[in-house]
Amino acid sequence: MTEASDYRYRIRSAEIMPIYDSRARQTLSVTVCTADASGTGVAPAGASRGHHEAHELRDPDGGLISACAKFRQEIAPRLLGMDCRNQLGIDEALITLDSTDNRSRLGANTLIATSMGAIALAAASAGMPLWQYLAEAHEATEMCMPLPQIQILGGGAHADGRLPLQDFMVVPLGAEDWPTALSWVAEVYHAAGRLMSERGLLRGVADEGGWWPNLESSEAALDLLVLAIETAGRKPLDEIAISLDIAANQFYHDGCYHVDGEALTPHAWVEKLLRWTRRYPIRMVEDPCAEDDPVNYAAFYEGFHPKGLIVGDDLVVSNGARIRRAVKDRQINAALIKPNQVGTLTEAHEALLSCPVPIVSARSGETEDSCIVDLALGWQAPLIKVGSIARGERTAKWNRGLRIHQAHPMPLMRFPHPDNQSKL
Numbered sequence: 001m002t003e004a005s006d007y008r009y010r011i012r013s014a015e016i017m018p019i020y021d022s023r024a025r026q027t028l029s030v031t032v033c034t035a036d037a038s039g040t041g042v043a044p045a046g047a048s049r050g051h052h053e054a055h056e057l058r059d060p061d062g063g064l065i066s067a068c069a070k071f072r073q074e075i076a077p078r079l080l081g082m083d084c085r086n087q088l089g090i091d092e093a094l095i096t097l098d099s100t101d102n103r104s105r106l107g108a109n110t111l112i113a114t115s116m117g118a119i120a121l122a123a124a125s126a127g128m129p130l131w132q133y134l135a136e137a138h139e140a141t142e143m144c145m146p147l148p149q150i151q152i153l154g155g156g157a158h159a160d161g162r163l164p165l166q167d168f169m170v171v172p173l174g175a176e177d178w179p180t181a182l183s184w185v186a187e188v189y190h191a192a193g194r195l196m197s198e199r200g201l202l203r204g205v206a207d208e209g210g211w212w213p214n215l216e217s218s219e220a221a222l223d224l225l226v227l228a229i230e231t232a233g234r235k236p237l238d239e240i241a242i243s244l245d246i247a248a249n250q251f252y253h254d255g256c257y258h259v260d261g262e263a264l265t266p267h268a269w270v271e272k273l274l275r276w277t278r279r280y281p282i283r284m285v286e287d288p289c290a291e292d293d294p295v296n297y298a299a300f301y302e303g304f305h306p307k308g309l310i311v312g313d314d315l316v317v318s319n320g321a322r323i324r325r326a327v328k329d330r331q332i333n334a335a336l337i338k339p340n341q342v343g344t345l346t347e348a349h350e351a352l353l354s355c356p357v358p359i360v361s362a363r364s365g366e367t368e369d370s371c372i373v374d375l376a377l378g379w380q381a382p383l384i385k386v387g388s389i390a391r392g393e394r395t396a397k398w399n400r401g402l403r404i405h406q407a408h409p410m411p412l413m414r415f416p417h418p419d420n421q422s423k424l
């Protein structure tokens with residue numbers, strides 16, 4: 001590498017500003033520039049968080065004045081002159097500057113926006129879309145698009161607790177490609193909306209764009225979902241399977257799971273959930289038990305594995321060491337990878353590599369930023385989760401995938417069988 005070409009990649013400026021997310025809350029946008037290119041990263045925000053997630057820095061009133069000030073005083077000067085292709089060096093500098101275990105001094109939101117801005121700049125400087133820049137390790141001919149899991153009904157913390165379970169999703173595992181997968185899911189979404197509206201059960205949409213239903217129980221929601229899949233002309237399980245994010249942290253109190261008007265012992269709850277997995281075409285269950293109830297998390301695993309994926313989110317919070325431990329302890333065989341749960345892309349990628357089946361995921365608080373699709377594709381994650389197929393901050397992601405597919409047609413990932421994953 002000549003000195004002249006190195007110069008092209010040198011960071012010349014780094015700026016931060018608050019913008020708004022899909023819940024009308026401020027979030028951070030960081031733009032990093034070389035002499036002739038720029039890259040922007042935006043922090044998403046969760047509403048249903050694991051207790052061990054890296055810390056989101058906000059002022060007492062929810063604002064971001066102190067995060068912006070710290071960026072300007074400490075992070076921007078540190079970045080100046082660094083080579084934007086040196087993601088590891090940039091992320092290590094951010095971690096060292098922060099100097100806390102949970103990123104509480106500078107904030108994981110500040111760090112992830114910076115880390116994402118840097119990689120976006122590196123890709124722009126190389127004249128490549130981000131997914132291609134990340135995928136240099138793979139042969140372009142052997143790449144596949146990640147399989148989407150898409151929310152149809154929203155509940156839990158995203159819909160004021162109207163339904164206890166958080167996400168009722170579908171996985172179009174029989175589709176050959178991304179456009180077909182989306183068209184199938186759009187049909188299911190419309191069918192579910194029509195069925196609920198006919199019965200007077202529709203209350204608008206929840207935080208991630210899924211329908212906000214006025215249903216009396218989780219089983220009523222599952223029945224409706226199966227009917228919607230059939231009404232859309234698809235075969236439940238073979239063509240479209242159900243994926244649930246239970247987000248059980250939200251309704252585990254005083255040693256009981258409070259579901260659909262009942263206070264269930266952990267054993268009774270796991271039995272009920274396993275009954276659902278036998279009765280309904282369910283292939284994925286996320287956070288079936290609370291993060292501080294690992295024994296029953298493992299009991300669910302024993303009943304469900306290897307029929308489907310037991311996905312850790314709040315339990316493992318995109319942390320490589322936590323993922324490895326939970327896999328070893330037979331609590332999970334898959335995990336969400338949410339970059340802002342750890343704070344830097346390097347750590348998120350390390351977590352992805354520790355996981356038998358990584359699912360790259362957005363958060364419930366999002367913007368029009370669509371880099372998460374590039375990450376999932378560039379890292380060749382088997383699955384991607386970004387909420388529903390309605391609301392602009394969600395369609396920005398699905399449409400990003402459509403545009404990539406239009407320019408570079410690729411097949412869709414096959415649904416991973418937990419026992420076939422080498423890292424298990």
Ligand code: PGA
Nearest residue numbers: 045046047048049363364
């Ligand atoms: P979030 O939750 O609201 O914290 O983004 C989404 C999820 O649990 O997957």
Ligand code: ZN
Nearest residue numbers: 245247286313
């Ligand atoms: Zn979750």
